[in-house]
Structure formats: C-alpha cells, structure tokens
Amino acid sequence: MHVPTLIEKKREGQELTKEEIEFLIEGFTSGEIADYQMSAWAMAVFFKGMTAVETQHLTTAMMESGNMLEYPEGSPPKVDKHSTGGIGDKTSLVLAPLLACDENWVPMISGRGLGITGGTLDKLESIPGFNIHIDERRALAQLKSIGVFMIGQTADICPADKKLYALRDVTGTVPSQALIVASIMSKKLAENLDRLVLDVKFGSGAFMKTRKEAQQLAAAMTEVGNLMGVKVTHLLSPMDEPLGRTVGNALEVAECVEVLQGGGPPDVVKLVLDLAEQVSTAKRAQLATWLEDGTAWRKFISMVYAQDGDASSLEKLGELHRAPVIQPFLAKSAGKVTKMDAETIGRVSLLLGGGRQTADDAIDFAVGLSGIRKIGERVEKGQSLLFVNARNDQTSQAVVPLLEKAIEIA
Numbered sequence: 078m079h080v081p082t083l084i085e086k087k088r089e090g091q092e093l094t095k096e097e098i099e100f101l102i103e104g105f106t107s108g109e110i111a112d113y114q115m116s117a118w119a120m121a122v123f124f125k126g127m128t129a130v131e132t133q134h135l136t137t138a139m140m141e142s143g144n145m146l147e148y149p150e151g152s153p154p155k156v157d158k159h160s161t162g163g164i165g166d167k168t169s170l171v172l173a174p175l176l177a178c179d180e181n182w183v184p185m186i187s188g189r190g191l192g193i194t195g196g197t198l199d200k201l202e203s204i205p206g207f208n209i210h211i212d213e214r215r216a217l218a219q220l221k222s223i224g225v226f227m228i229g230q231t232a233d234i235c236p237a238d239k240k241l242y243a244l245r246d247v248t249g250t251v252p253s254q255a256l257i258v259a260s261i262m263s264k265k266l267a268e269n270l271d272r273l274v275l276d277v278k279f280g281s282g283a284f285m286k287t288r289k290e291a292q293q294l295a296a297a298m299t300e301v302g303n304l305m306g307v308k309v310t311h312l313l314s315p316m317d318e319p320l321g322r323t324v325g326n327a328l329e330v331a332e333c334v335e336v337l338q339g340g341g342p343p344d345v346v347k348l349v350l351d352l353a354e355q356v357s358t359a360k361r362a363q364l365a366t367w368l369e370d371g372t373a374w375r376k377f378i379s380m381v382y383a384q385d386g387d388a389s390s391l392e393k394l395g396e397l398h399r400a401p402v403i404q405p406f407l408a409k410s411a412g413k414v415t416k417m418d419a420e421t422i423g424r425v426s427l428l429l430g431g432g433r434q435t436a437d438d439a440i441d442f443a444v445g446l447s448g449i450r451k452i453g454e455r456v457e458k459g460q461s462l463l464f465v466n467a468r469n470d471q472t473s474q475a476v477v478p479l480l481e482k483a484i485e486i487a
Contacts, residue, residue, distance in 0.1 A: 084118050135259040139237040201386075204391065254297060272309075325447070333345075402472075408457065414451065450463065
C-alpha cells in the first residue's frame with residue numbers, strides 16, 4: 078500500500094478499509110510510517126471524519142497493536158472511568174480509590190494532558206516518587222492486594238495510541254471525534270473491563286463545545302464498547318467553568334486530598350458520586366460515606382505507597398510545590414460572577430507552565446490557579462476572584478489580559 082494515496086483517499090472523504098487502517102497503524106507503530114505522514118492523515122481525519130465502521134476498525138487496530146490485560150478466573154468485576162478532558166477535572170484521583178472500596182478491581186490506565194486540558198498522569202507525578210510506569214505483573218499484584226492501580230500506558234499496551242496521542246497533542250488534531258473514540262476505547266478495551274463509565278464534557282473548556290457534539294461522541298464510544306462486549310454508560314457534564322476551585326497539577330492533587338478526607342468543593346464531590354454510581358454496586362449513600370469516613374482516603378494512601386510515592390507528602394503538597402509568585406486577581410466591581418470561562422482559564426494554566434505547548438515540554442507542577450470563584454458567587458470590589466500561582470512576575474503579569482477576558486461580574 079502507498080501511504081500518500083491513503084492520505085489522499087481520506088482527504089477526499091473516502092472510506093478506508095480494515096486492511097488500509099491496519100496498514101497505517103502497524104506502519105506508524107513500527108516507525109515505518111513517518112510522523113509527518115501520520116500528522117497529515119490525522120488532519121485529513123479531523124476534517125473528513127470516519128464512519129462508525131472505520132472507527133471500530135481503527136479502535137481494534139490500536140488495541141491489537143499491543144497486549145490486553147489478563148486476570149485470574151473468578152476475580153472481581155473490572156471497572157473504570159474515562160473523561161474526555163476538562164479544566165480542573167481531577168475526578169479520577171478520587172474515583173479510582175473510591176470504586177476499589179466496593180470490592181471492584183480498578184485497572185486505570187490514564188494519559189497526560191492534551192491541549193489545554195490537564196492529564197491524570199501529570200497530576201500523579203506531582204506526588205514525590207509516584208511511579209506511573211509499573212509493569213503489568215506488578216500492576217496485577219497490586220490489583221490483588223488493594224484493588225486499584227493508576228498507571229500510564231506500558232510499552233505493551235496500545236503502543237499505537239501512545240504514539241498517536243502525543244502527535245495529536247501538538248498537531249491541532251485533538252478534537253477529532255473518530256480519533257478521540259479510538260484513543261479512549263482502544264486503551265480502555267485493552268484493560269479487559271466489565272463496566273466502563275464515560276464522563277463526556279461539553280462547553281468552552283471541553284473538546285466538544287456543544288451538548289449535541291458531546292452526545293454524538295458519547296453514543297459513538299458507547300456503541301464501540303458495547304460491540305466489543307463491555308457494558309458502557311455515560312454522563313454528559315458541563316465544562317463552561319473549571320471543575321472545583323483549582324487548575325494546575327499539584328494544586329488539583331491537594332484539592333483531591335480534601336475531597337478524600339470528606340471535604341472539598343461540592344461540584345467535585347457530586348461528579349465523583351454521579352460517576353461512581355454508574356459502575357459500582359454500592360448505593361450512593363454508601364459511596365458518600367466512604368468519602369466522608371476516610372475509607373477512600375486510606376485506599377488512596379495505600380495506592381500511593383504501592384506505586385513508590387511518598388504518601389506522607391500528600392497533606393503538604395501545597396508547601397512542596399509552592400509557586401514563587403502567588404498573586405490575587407481582584408474584582409474591579411461588586412456583583413455576582415457570571416462568567417469564569419473554562420477554555421481561557423485552561424489557556425492561562427498552559428501559559429503559566431502547567432501544560433505542554435510542544436511534546437517535549439516539562440510540566441511545572443507548582444503553577445496554576447487556585448481559589449477560583451464559582452459562577453453565581455457574590456464578590457465585593459477588591460476581593461479576589463482567583464489566585465495566579467506563577468514561576469515569576471513576568472508570567473504572572475502576562476496572563477492578566479486573558480483573565481480579564483475570562484471573567485465577568487454583573
């Protein structure tokens with residue numbers, strides 16, 4: 078097969094065969110097809126889309142590019158969740174240990190930040206020593222002992238997705254529905270799950286800007302999952318303002334610690350419980366109790382220790398990763414917050430160093446935004462609307478014009 082011909086075929090909106098898709102994925106994974114060719118193909122997919130059959134073939138080819146997890150016979154139900162990405166979306170860090178309290182196994186394979194959205198792996202790595210690279214044997218032993226792991230893709234699991242995921246992040250092809258479906262579902266299906274809940278975001282800070290787009294994406298993922306034997310459910314959740322009161326890696330982990338200790342922002346707690354209900358056999362009241370009485374917190378501590386993390390640092394992450402410059406952004410008038418634009422807030426966090434602008438960028442765990450007011454809250458003139466956590470005065474001042482656009486008071 079001829080790669081430029083396949084790029085042209087998709088550019089013209091034609092349907093690729095199973096064999097053509099397998100050829101592209103196998104060639105890209107092995108390195109025989111260059112990044113620039115796959116970038117061109119991904120852009121063609123972005124503009125022309127893929128049929129449901131093409132998307133299923135792409136998902137299968139990516140899943141079969143590596144190994145699938147295997148479990149002992151008679152082991153507990155395997156459950157997981159995936160979010161399509163949002164600003165301040167830290168629910169995985171709370172949900173995974175919570176679901177493990179219900180005698181489920183939670184084999185959570187997560188990703189890094191994409192575009193302006195934060196990544197679970199980047200947040201976990203702000204915990205000193207936390208190892209996201211444990212091998213499959215060790216991961217399975219951890220499931221047997223504590224019921225949960227949170228890792229990145231191993232070299233053996235969906236290598237095609239790992240490679241394509243990094244490419245999409247820096248080529249403007251993240252929001253493609255077909256590529257999102259294949260990326261998410263290939264990873265999750267490689268986990269060999271029984272139940273999966275999808276948190277599909279819509280709004281300014283999501284890849285899907287409208288509820289209709291989010292519903293279409295949710296339906297496409299649910300269809301692929303069900304075709305491949307996994308019970309898939311989904312929730313649509315708005316992302317017009319950040320989730321919780323923090324955006325930034327260590328800041329968000331600190332907020333998760335609050336939730337796991339029975340506190341934290343109500344919107345984070347509600348979404349965690351909404352998602353947990355979809356895949357857990359426990360009632361909502363029981364799930365809430367495990368958050369409030371420290372059961373889920375102890376499970377999280379066990380997971381951090383099991384993955385080489387310093388659990389003693391969890392309650393002082395704010396000090397360990399304290400940004401050198403913490404500057405309040407003040408209200409210029411009194412009134413109610415009517416806009417806290419998630420997309421712009423995400424862009425601010427990215428510019429501060431909390432995300433990647435190129436594939437090789439290092440993440441600054443300390444930077445981001447904290448104390449973010451929620452839409453509907455009343456503020457007085459001169460009160461803080463949020464705090465900018467920056468590496469230096471220059472970057473702190475550089476984001477002020479964006480913040481002025483992001484926030485409105487009436």
